[in-house]
Amino acid sequence: MASNSDSLFFILSYIKRHPDDLVKAIPAYDNVIRLFISDKVKVSDAEIYFPDNSLMVNRLKLDFISQHGKLLDDFFQMTGRQLRGYHEVWVSTAHLTNRNVYLVELSYE
Incomplete structure (x- = not known):
């Protein structure tokens, strides 16, 4: 399944290690964070x-x-x-071509 890929771990780790490369981080809701990173970052199987x-x-x-x-x-x-624990994490991803960014949205349930 794509959600358990090395590519997903790589992009999350990359964002964590290189916060200056983050185009924007938006807390969307109490349990959601929306991240945008340049599509110049090399990601294996980005089209997937x-x-x-x-x-x-x-x-x-x-x-x-x-x-x-x-x-x-x-x-x-x-x-x-405040972190109170969560049972599930949903990840939404997309390439927003008009903004030249990758979207990574994490939803904690």
Whole structure:
């Protein structure tokens, strides 16, 4: 499943390690963070994980959440809300060609 890919882990890790490359981070709702990063960042299989002008939505598998929980927690803190725990994480991705950015939206349920 795409949501457990090395590409997804890479892009989340890249954003964490290179916050200056983040075009914008928008806390959309209490449990959602919307991230935009330049489409100049090299991502393996970008056409699969970041479809042009189309949203791809996946629920992260529990093993991905447990393996990368600290990274996901760090992004949750960008919402400005206190971390109370979550059971599911949904990731939405897209390539917004008119803005030359990749969208990564994390929704914590």
